[in-house]
Amino acid sequence: MSPKNYKVRVGISIGDFNGIGPEIIMKSLKDKTITDFFTPIIFGSGKLFTYQKNIFKLNLNFNYINEASQAQPGKLNMVNLAKDNSNVELGTPTEESTHMAISSLEAATEALMKGEIDVLVTAPINKDEMMKMGFKHAGHTGYFEEKFNKKGLMFLVTDDLKVAVSTHHIPIVKVAENISKEKIKKQIRALNQTLIEDFCIQKPKIAVLGLNPHSGDGGVIGNEEIEIISPAIKELSDNGILAFGPFPADSFFQPSKYKNFDAVLAMYHDQGLAPFKTLAYEEGVNYTAGLPFIRTSPDHGVAYDIAGKNIADEQSFTEAIFTAIKIFKNRSEYNDLMSNRMQPRKMVVDNGIDEDLPDENEG
Numbered sequence: 001m002s003p004k005n006y007k008v009r010v011g012i013s014i015g016d017f018n019g020i021g022p023e024i025i026m027k028s029l030k031d032k033t034i035t036d037f038f039t040p041i042i043f044g045s046g047k048l049f050t051y052q053k054n055i056f057k058l059n060l061n062f063n064y065i066n067e068a069s070q071a072q073p074g075k076l077n078m079v080n081l082a083k084d085n086s087n088v089e090l091g092t093p094t095e096e097s098t099h100m101a102i103s104s105l106e107a108a109t110e111a112l113m114k115g116e117i118d119v120l121v122t123a124p125i126n127k128d129e130m131m132k133m134g135f136k137h138a139g140h141t142g143y144f145e146e147k148f149n150k151k152g153l154m155f156l157v158t159d160d161l162k163v164a165v166s167t168h169h170i171p172i173v174k175v176a177e178n179i180s181k182e183k184i185k186k187q188i189r190a191l192n193q194t195l196i197e198d199f200c201i202q203k204p205k206i207a208v209l210g211l212n213p214h215s216g217d218g219g220v221i222g223n224e225e226i227e228i229i230s231p232a233i234k235e236l237s238d239n240g241i242l243a244f245g246p247f248p249a250d251s252f253f254q255p256s257k258y259k260n261f262d263a264v265l266a267m268y269h270d271q272g273l274a275p276f277k278t279l280a281y282e283e284g285v286n287y288t289a290g291l292p293f294i295r296t297s298p299d300h301g302v303a304y305d306i307a308g309k310n311i312a313d314e315q316s317f318t319e320a321i322f323t324a325i326k327i328f329k330n331r332s333e334y335n336d337l338m339s340n341r342m343q344p345r346k347m348v349v350d351n352g353i354d355e356d357l358p359d360e361n362e363g
Protein backbone atom coordinates (compact mmCIF):
# COMPACT_ATOMS: atom_id res chain seq x y z
CA MET A 1 0.00 0.00 0.00
CA SER A 2 1.19 3.54 -0.70
CA PRO A 3 1.68 5.42 2.56
CA LYS A 4 -0.83 8.21 3.10
CA ASN A 5 1.71 10.94 2.37
CA TYR A 6 3.06 9.24 -0.77
CA LYS A 7 3.33 11.79 -3.57
CA VAL A 8 1.83 10.32 -6.70
CA ARG A 9 4.14 10.67 -9.73
CA VAL A 10 2.03 12.34 -12.40
CA GLY A 11 3.37 11.98 -15.93
CA ILE A 12 2.24 14.65 -18.40
CA SER A 13 2.41 14.36 -22.19
CA ILE A 14 2.38 17.77 -23.87
CA GLY A 15 0.12 17.17 -26.90
CA ASP A 16 0.44 19.59 -29.81
CA PHE A 17 2.68 22.40 -28.57
CA ASN A 18 1.14 24.78 -31.12
CA GLY A 19 -2.19 24.36 -29.35
CA ILE A 20 -2.92 25.30 -25.74
CA GLY A 21 -1.15 22.26 -24.21
CA PRO A 22 1.96 23.92 -22.72
CA GLU A 23 -0.12 26.90 -21.55
CA ILE A 24 -2.64 24.83 -19.57
CA ILE A 25 0.08 22.52 -18.24
CA MET A 26 2.13 25.44 -16.92
CA LYS A 27 -0.91 27.29 -15.57
CA SER A 28 -1.92 24.11 -13.70
CA LEU A 29 1.54 23.88 -12.14
CA LYS A 30 2.16 27.57 -11.45
CA ASP A 31 1.28 27.54 -7.75
CA LYS A 32 4.53 27.15 -5.82
CA THR A 33 2.91 24.68 -3.40
CA ILE A 34 1.66 22.35 -6.13
CA THR A 35 4.52 19.89 -5.59
CA ASP A 36 3.30 19.40 -2.01
CA PHE A 37 0.44 17.41 -3.53
CA PHE A 38 2.13 15.34 -6.25
CA THR A 39 5.32 14.99 -8.28
CA PRO A 40 4.88 16.26 -11.84
CA ILE A 41 6.95 14.79 -14.67
CA ILE A 42 6.46 16.51 -18.02
CA PHE A 43 7.60 14.74 -21.18
CA GLY A 44 8.60 17.80 -23.19
CA SER A 45 11.44 20.12 -24.02
CA GLY A 46 13.17 22.65 -21.80
CA LYS A 47 13.73 25.20 -24.55
CA LEU A 48 10.13 24.92 -25.76
CA PHE A 49 8.67 25.43 -22.30
CA THR A 50 11.08 28.27 -21.49
CA TYR A 51 9.98 30.03 -24.69
CA GLN A 52 6.29 29.52 -23.94
CA LYS A 53 6.49 30.40 -20.27
CA ASN A 54 7.79 33.84 -21.29
CA ILE A 55 4.84 34.30 -23.66
CA PHE A 56 2.43 33.49 -20.83
CA LYS A 57 4.45 35.43 -18.24
CA LEU A 58 4.69 32.45 -15.93
CA ASN A 59 7.43 32.02 -13.41
CA LEU A 60 8.23 28.29 -13.29
CA ASN A 61 11.53 26.52 -12.80
CA PHE A 62 11.98 23.04 -14.19
CA ASN A 63 14.24 20.24 -13.08
CA TYR A 64 15.58 18.79 -16.33
CA ILE A 65 16.10 15.04 -16.39
CA ASN A 66 16.89 12.41 -19.01
CA GLU A 67 14.39 9.83 -17.83
CA ALA A 68 11.40 9.72 -15.53
CA SER A 69 13.17 7.53 -12.97
CA GLN A 70 15.37 10.56 -12.12
CA ALA A 71 12.37 12.69 -11.09
CA GLN A 72 12.59 14.37 -7.70
CA PRO A 73 9.69 15.08 -5.35
CA GLY A 74 9.23 18.79 -4.69
CA LYS A 75 10.32 19.78 -8.23
CA LEU A 76 8.66 20.39 -11.58
CA ASN A 77 10.45 17.61 -13.43
CA MET A 78 10.87 17.77 -17.20
CA VAL A 79 12.12 14.84 -19.23
CA ASN A 80 13.97 16.74 -21.92
CA LEU A 81 13.07 15.00 -25.16
CA ALA A 82 14.50 17.69 -27.47
CA LYS A 83 17.65 19.66 -26.75
CA ASP A 84 17.32 22.02 -29.74
CA ASN A 85 15.05 25.04 -30.15
CA SER A 86 11.53 24.26 -31.40
CA ASN A 87 9.83 26.39 -34.03
CA VAL A 88 6.65 27.50 -32.34
CA GLU A 89 3.73 28.61 -34.55
CA LEU A 90 0.91 28.97 -32.06
CA GLY A 91 -2.44 28.21 -33.65
CA THR A 92 -1.11 26.05 -36.48
CA PRO A 93 -0.11 22.39 -36.29
CA THR A 94 3.25 21.67 -37.90
CA GLU A 95 5.23 18.52 -38.62
CA GLU A 96 7.52 19.46 -35.75
CA SER A 97 4.73 19.97 -33.21
CA THR A 98 2.98 16.77 -34.33
CA HIS A 99 6.23 14.82 -34.15
CA MET A 100 6.81 16.10 -30.63
CA ALA A 101 3.23 15.20 -29.64
CA ILE A 102 3.86 11.62 -30.72
CA SER A 103 7.31 11.42 -29.03
CA SER A 104 5.94 12.84 -25.80
CA LEU A 105 3.03 10.40 -25.72
CA GLU A 106 5.26 7.43 -26.52
CA ALA A 107 7.87 8.34 -23.91
CA ALA A 108 5.22 8.95 -21.24
CA THR A 109 3.45 5.68 -22.04
CA GLU A 110 6.70 3.76 -21.80
CA ALA A 111 7.40 5.33 -18.41
CA LEU A 112 3.88 4.43 -17.27
CA MET A 113 4.29 0.82 -18.32
CA LYS A 114 7.72 0.63 -16.63
CA GLY A 115 6.27 2.00 -13.38
CA GLU A 116 8.38 5.18 -13.49
CA ILE A 117 5.21 7.26 -13.25
CA ASP A 118 2.00 6.30 -11.45
CA VAL A 119 -0.57 7.98 -13.71
CA LEU A 120 -0.57 9.75 -17.05
CA VAL A 121 -2.36 12.99 -17.89
CA THR A 122 -2.38 13.77 -21.60
CA ALA A 123 -2.64 17.26 -23.09
CA PRO A 124 -4.68 17.46 -26.31
CA ILE A 125 -3.44 16.12 -29.63
CA ASN A 126 -4.57 16.76 -33.18
CA LYS A 127 -5.77 13.33 -34.32
CA ASP A 128 -5.85 14.20 -38.00
CA GLU A 129 -2.25 15.52 -38.10
CA MET A 130 -1.00 12.59 -36.02
CA MET A 131 -2.59 10.08 -38.36
CA LYS A 132 -1.02 11.83 -41.35
CA MET A 133 2.34 11.14 -39.67
CA GLY A 134 1.66 7.44 -39.26
CA PHE A 135 -0.02 7.35 -35.83
CA LYS A 136 -2.56 4.56 -36.15
CA HIS A 137 -5.39 5.76 -33.92
CA ALA A 138 -8.02 8.51 -33.99
CA GLY A 139 -7.24 9.47 -30.42
CA HIS A 140 -5.43 8.37 -27.28
CA THR A 141 -8.06 5.76 -26.35
CA GLY A 142 -7.33 3.45 -29.29
CA TYR A 143 -3.58 3.94 -28.78
CA PHE A 144 -3.74 2.84 -25.13
CA GLU A 145 -6.03 -0.07 -25.96
CA GLU A 146 -3.42 -1.36 -28.35
CA LYS A 147 -0.52 -0.69 -25.98
CA PHE A 148 -2.17 -2.32 -22.97
CA ASN A 149 -3.95 -5.00 -25.00
CA LYS A 150 -7.26 -4.28 -23.33
CA LYS A 151 -10.49 -2.53 -24.27
CA GLY A 152 -10.97 0.83 -22.57
CA LEU A 153 -14.10 2.83 -21.98
CA MET A 154 -14.26 6.54 -22.79
CA PHE A 155 -15.62 7.96 -19.57
CA LEU A 156 -16.19 11.67 -18.99
CA VAL A 157 -16.40 12.54 -15.33
CA THR A 158 -17.06 15.24 -12.77
CA ASP A 159 -18.19 14.74 -9.18
CA ASP A 160 -21.84 15.16 -10.24
CA LEU A 161 -22.04 13.74 -13.74
CA LYS A 162 -20.34 10.70 -15.24
CA VAL A 163 -20.94 9.70 -18.86
CA ALA A 164 -19.40 6.76 -20.75
CA VAL A 165 -19.86 6.15 -24.45
CA SER A 166 -20.39 2.74 -26.03
CA THR A 167 -18.83 3.63 -29.37
CA HIS A 168 -15.81 5.92 -29.51
CA HIS A 169 -14.27 7.70 -32.49
CA ILE A 170 -16.16 6.20 -35.41
CA PRO A 171 -18.29 7.75 -38.13
CA ILE A 172 -21.95 8.13 -37.18
CA VAL A 173 -22.94 5.87 -40.07
CA LYS A 174 -21.06 3.01 -38.34
CA VAL A 175 -22.61 3.44 -34.89
CA ALA A 176 -25.56 1.04 -35.16
CA GLU A 177 -23.46 -1.81 -36.54
CA ASN A 178 -20.98 -1.34 -33.67
CA ILE A 179 -23.57 -1.85 -30.96
CA SER A 180 -24.21 -5.38 -29.70
CA LYS A 181 -25.75 -7.00 -26.66
CA GLU A 182 -22.47 -8.62 -25.56
CA LYS A 183 -20.56 -5.36 -25.96
CA ILE A 184 -23.10 -3.37 -23.96
CA LYS A 185 -23.12 -5.99 -21.22
CA LYS A 186 -19.34 -5.87 -20.97
CA GLN A 187 -19.31 -2.10 -20.95
CA ILE A 188 -21.94 -1.85 -18.21
CA ARG A 189 -19.95 -4.34 -16.13
CA ALA A 190 -16.80 -2.33 -16.77
CA LEU A 191 -18.62 0.83 -15.78
CA ASN A 192 -19.94 -0.81 -12.64
CA GLN A 193 -16.44 -1.96 -11.74
CA THR A 194 -14.75 1.39 -12.33
CA LEU A 195 -17.41 3.12 -10.22
CA ILE A 196 -16.72 0.70 -7.36
CA GLU A 197 -12.95 0.51 -7.67
CA ASP A 198 -11.94 3.94 -8.95
CA PHE A 199 -14.71 6.14 -7.55
CA CYS A 200 -15.63 4.30 -4.31
CA ILE A 201 -19.34 3.99 -5.12
CA GLN A 202 -20.40 0.75 -3.47
CA LYS A 203 -23.58 -0.10 -5.37
CA PRO A 204 -23.61 2.06 -8.49
CA LYS A 205 -26.81 2.93 -10.34
CA ILE A 206 -26.24 3.07 -14.08
CA ALA A 207 -28.56 4.60 -16.67
CA VAL A 208 -28.36 3.37 -20.25
CA LEU A 209 -29.54 5.56 -23.13
CA GLY A 210 -31.39 4.38 -26.21
CA LEU A 211 -29.89 4.72 -29.66
CA ASN A 212 -32.90 5.93 -31.62
CA PRO A 213 -35.16 8.95 -31.13
CA HIS A 214 -37.54 8.28 -28.22
CA SER A 215 -35.67 5.04 -27.59
CA GLY A 216 -37.23 3.61 -30.73
CA ASP A 217 -40.83 4.37 -29.70
CA GLY A 218 -41.77 0.71 -29.33
CA GLY A 219 -39.94 -0.24 -32.51
CA VAL A 220 -41.44 2.23 -34.94
CA ILE A 221 -38.22 4.31 -35.00
CA GLY A 222 -35.66 1.51 -34.81
CA ASN A 223 -35.25 -1.86 -33.14
CA GLU A 224 -31.89 -1.66 -31.33
CA GLU A 225 -33.60 -0.90 -28.01
CA ILE A 226 -35.84 -3.97 -28.23
CA GLU A 227 -33.32 -6.37 -29.71
CA ILE A 228 -30.04 -5.28 -28.14
CA ILE A 229 -30.13 -2.70 -25.36
CA SER A 230 -33.12 -3.85 -23.26
CA PRO A 231 -32.07 -7.54 -23.22
CA ALA A 232 -28.54 -6.52 -22.15
CA ILE A 233 -29.92 -4.39 -19.30
CA LYS A 234 -32.33 -7.13 -18.22
CA GLU A 235 -29.64 -9.82 -18.06
CA LEU A 236 -27.42 -7.61 -15.95
CA SER A 237 -30.13 -6.48 -13.59
CA ASP A 238 -31.17 -10.12 -13.14
CA ASN A 239 -27.58 -10.62 -11.99
CA GLY A 240 -27.55 -7.85 -9.45
CA ILE A 241 -26.14 -4.94 -11.42
CA LEU A 242 -28.27 -1.83 -11.01
CA ALA A 243 -28.67 -0.96 -14.68
CA PHE A 244 -31.75 0.90 -15.92
CA GLY A 245 -33.14 2.03 -19.25
CA PRO A 246 -32.96 2.44 -22.14
CA PHE A 247 -33.89 6.08 -21.62
CA PRO A 248 -34.68 8.46 -24.48
CA ALA A 249 -31.51 10.54 -24.77
CA ASP A 250 -33.17 13.85 -25.64
CA SER A 251 -34.76 14.37 -22.24
CA PHE A 252 -32.39 12.44 -20.03
CA PHE A 253 -29.98 15.23 -19.15
CA GLN A 254 -32.43 17.25 -17.09
CA PRO A 255 -30.96 17.50 -13.59
CA SER A 256 -34.05 15.87 -12.10
CA LYS A 257 -33.30 12.75 -14.17
CA TYR A 258 -29.54 12.28 -14.51
CA LYS A 259 -28.90 13.09 -10.85
CA ASN A 260 -30.68 9.88 -9.87
CA PHE A 261 -27.83 7.85 -11.33
CA ASP A 262 -24.14 7.45 -10.64
CA ALA A 263 -23.24 7.12 -14.31
CA VAL A 264 -24.73 7.01 -17.79
CA LEU A 265 -23.83 4.83 -20.74
CA ALA A 266 -24.55 6.70 -23.98
CA MET A 267 -24.52 4.89 -27.29
CA TYR A 268 -22.24 7.21 -29.24
CA HIS A 269 -19.75 10.03 -28.81
CA ASP A 270 -21.87 13.15 -29.34
CA GLN A 271 -24.92 11.69 -27.60
CA GLY A 272 -22.89 11.59 -24.40
CA LEU A 273 -20.29 14.29 -24.85
CA ALA A 274 -22.54 17.12 -26.09
CA PRO A 275 -24.65 17.20 -22.90
CA PHE A 276 -21.59 16.47 -20.75
CA LYS A 277 -19.60 19.38 -22.16
CA THR A 278 -22.62 21.67 -21.91
CA LEU A 279 -23.24 20.82 -18.28
CA ALA A 280 -19.68 20.35 -17.06
CA TYR A 281 -17.23 21.87 -19.52
CA GLU A 282 -14.73 23.65 -17.27
CA GLU A 283 -14.35 20.91 -14.73
CA GLY A 284 -14.92 17.90 -17.01
CA VAL A 285 -12.29 15.17 -17.20
CA ASN A 286 -11.87 12.48 -19.82
CA TYR A 287 -10.87 9.20 -18.14
CA THR A 288 -10.06 6.01 -20.02
CA ALA A 289 -11.65 3.46 -17.71
CA GLY A 290 -11.06 -0.28 -17.71
CA LEU A 291 -7.33 -0.21 -18.41
CA PRO A 292 -4.57 -1.50 -16.16
CA PHE A 293 -2.99 1.98 -16.09
CA ILE A 294 -4.57 5.29 -15.19
CA ARG A 295 -4.88 7.93 -17.89
CA THR A 296 -6.90 11.14 -17.77
CA SER A 297 -7.06 14.25 -19.94
CA PRO A 298 -9.02 17.49 -20.09
CA ASP A 299 -12.35 17.28 -21.89
CA HIS A 300 -11.33 19.72 -24.62
CA GLY A 301 -9.03 19.78 -27.62
CA VAL A 302 -6.07 21.78 -28.91
CA ALA A 303 -8.07 25.05 -29.21
CA TYR A 304 -5.90 26.54 -31.98
CA ASP A 305 -8.25 29.54 -32.17
CA ILE A 306 -7.04 30.82 -28.78
CA ALA A 307 -3.48 29.45 -28.70
CA GLY A 308 -0.99 32.13 -27.65
CA LYS A 309 -3.65 34.57 -26.46
CA ASN A 310 -3.15 33.70 -22.80
CA ILE A 311 -6.87 33.10 -22.29
CA ALA A 312 -6.94 29.29 -22.14
CA ASP A 313 -8.67 28.04 -19.00
CA GLU A 314 -6.57 25.41 -17.22
CA GLN A 315 -9.33 24.14 -14.91
CA SER A 316 -10.13 20.97 -16.86
CA PHE A 317 -6.42 20.07 -17.02
CA THR A 318 -6.02 20.68 -13.29
CA GLU A 319 -9.08 18.51 -12.62
CA ALA A 320 -7.57 15.82 -14.87
CA ILE A 321 -4.45 15.77 -12.68
CA PHE A 322 -6.34 15.56 -9.39
CA THR A 323 -8.84 13.02 -10.74
CA ALA A 324 -5.98 10.75 -11.83
CA ILE A 325 -4.43 11.04 -8.35
CA LYS A 326 -7.76 10.29 -6.69
CA ILE A 327 -8.31 7.22 -8.87
CA PHE A 328 -4.76 6.02 -8.15
CA LYS A 329 -5.36 6.24 -4.41
CA ASN A 330 -8.84 4.70 -4.59
CA ARG A 331 -7.54 1.82 -6.71
CA SER A 332 -4.62 1.18 -4.37
CA GLU A 333 -6.96 1.11 -1.38
CA TYR A 334 -9.40 -1.16 -3.18
CA ASN A 335 -6.62 -3.57 -4.18
CA ASP A 336 -5.28 -3.62 -0.62
CA LEU A 337 -8.74 -4.31 0.68
CA MET A 338 -9.31 -7.14 -1.77
CA SER A 339 -5.93 -8.75 -1.20
CA ASN A 340 -6.36 -8.59 2.59
CA ARG A 341 -9.73 -10.29 2.54
CA MET A 342 -9.80 -13.69 4.17
CA GLN A 343 -9.71 -16.46 1.59
CA PRO A 344 -13.18 -17.96 2.14
CA ARG A 345 -14.83 -14.59 1.59
CA LYS A 346 -12.82 -13.69 -1.48
CA MET A 347 -15.10 -13.26 -4.48
CA VAL A 348 -14.03 -13.74 -8.02
CA VAL A 349 -14.44 -10.24 -9.37
CA ASP A 350 -15.56 -10.21 -12.93
CA ASN A 351 -14.38 -6.81 -14.04
CA GLY A 352 -16.19 -7.37 -17.28
CA ILE A 353 -13.40 -5.83 -19.28
CA ASP A 354 -12.63 -8.81 -21.44
CA GLU A 355 -10.09 -8.39 -24.16
CA ASP A 356 -12.36 -9.99 -26.69
CA LEU A 357 -14.62 -7.02 -27.35
CA PRO A 358 -14.69 -6.66 -31.10
CA ASP A 359 -12.69 -3.78 -32.55
CA GLU A 360 -14.81 -0.89 -33.66
CA ASN A 361 -15.17 -0.88 -37.38
CA GLU A 362 -13.67 2.57 -38.00
CA GLY A 363 -13.31 2.41 -41.74
Ligand SMILES: NC(=O)C1=CN([C@@H]2O[C@H](COP(=O)(O)OP(=O)(O)OC[C@H]3O[C@@H](n4cnc5c(N)ncnc54)[C@H](O)[C@@H]3O)[C@@H](O)[C@H]2O)C=CC1
Pocket (backbone or CB within 6 Å): 020, 024, 123, 124, 125, 126, 127, 128, 140, 286, 297, 298, 299, 300, 301, 302, 303, 304, 305, 306, 311, 312, 313, 314, 316
Ligand atom coordinates in the same frame (compact mmCIF):
# COMPACT_ATOMS: atom_id res chain seq x y z
N1 LIG B 1 -7.90 14.65 -25.67
C1 LIG B 1 -7.61 15.13 -26.87
O1 LIG B 1 -6.48 14.94 -27.32
C2 LIG B 1 -8.63 15.86 -27.67
C3 LIG B 1 -8.27 16.36 -28.89
N2 LIG B 1 -9.17 17.04 -29.65
C4 LIG B 1 -8.69 17.56 -30.94
O2 LIG B 1 -8.62 18.99 -30.88
C5 LIG B 1 -8.84 19.52 -32.19
C6 LIG B 1 -9.84 20.66 -32.13
O3 LIG B 1 -11.10 20.17 -31.71
P1 LIG B 1 -12.37 21.07 -31.45
O4 LIG B 1 -13.54 20.25 -31.75
O5 LIG B 1 -12.20 22.40 -32.13
O6 LIG B 1 -12.40 21.27 -29.89
P2 LIG B 1 -11.58 22.22 -28.92
O7 LIG B 1 -11.91 21.73 -27.56
O8 LIG B 1 -10.17 22.30 -29.27
O9 LIG B 1 -12.23 23.68 -29.11
C7 LIG B 1 -13.61 23.94 -29.02
C8 LIG B 1 -13.85 25.38 -28.50
O10 LIG B 1 -13.58 25.41 -27.11
C9 LIG B 1 -12.59 26.38 -26.80
N3 LIG B 1 -11.71 25.83 -25.76
C10 LIG B 1 -11.20 24.58 -25.72
N4 LIG B 1 -10.44 24.42 -24.64
C11 LIG B 1 -10.46 25.59 -23.97
C12 LIG B 1 -9.85 26.05 -22.76
N5 LIG B 1 -9.07 25.25 -22.00
N6 LIG B 1 -10.07 27.33 -22.38
C13 LIG B 1 -10.86 28.14 -23.11
N7 LIG B 1 -11.47 27.76 -24.26
C14 LIG B 1 -11.27 26.50 -24.68
C15 LIG B 1 -11.83 26.60 -28.09
O11 LIG B 1 -11.21 27.86 -28.12
C16 LIG B 1 -12.91 26.40 -29.14
O12 LIG B 1 -13.59 27.60 -29.33
C17 LIG B 1 -9.25 18.34 -33.06
O13 LIG B 1 -8.11 17.93 -33.79
C18 LIG B 1 -9.64 17.26 -32.08
O14 LIG B 1 -9.42 15.98 -32.56
C19 LIG B 1 -10.45 17.28 -29.22
C20 LIG B 1 -10.86 16.80 -28.00
C21 LIG B 1 -9.97 16.05 -27.12
Ligand SMILES: NCC(=O)COP(=O)(O)O
Pocket (backbone or CB within 6 Å): 138, 139, 140, 141, 142, 273, 286, 297
Ligand atom coordinates in the same frame (compact mmCIF):
# COMPACT_ATOMS: atom_id res chain seq x y z
N1 LIG C 1 -13.93 13.59 -27.42
C1 LIG C 1 -12.95 12.98 -26.66
C2 LIG C 1 -11.68 13.01 -27.38
O1 LIG C 1 -11.60 13.41 -28.50
C3 LIG C 1 -10.50 12.49 -26.68
O2 LIG C 1 -10.27 11.24 -27.15
P1 LIG C 1 -9.01 10.44 -26.70
O3 LIG C 1 -7.83 11.16 -27.22
O4 LIG C 1 -9.07 10.36 -25.23
O5 LIG C 1 -9.20 9.11 -27.37
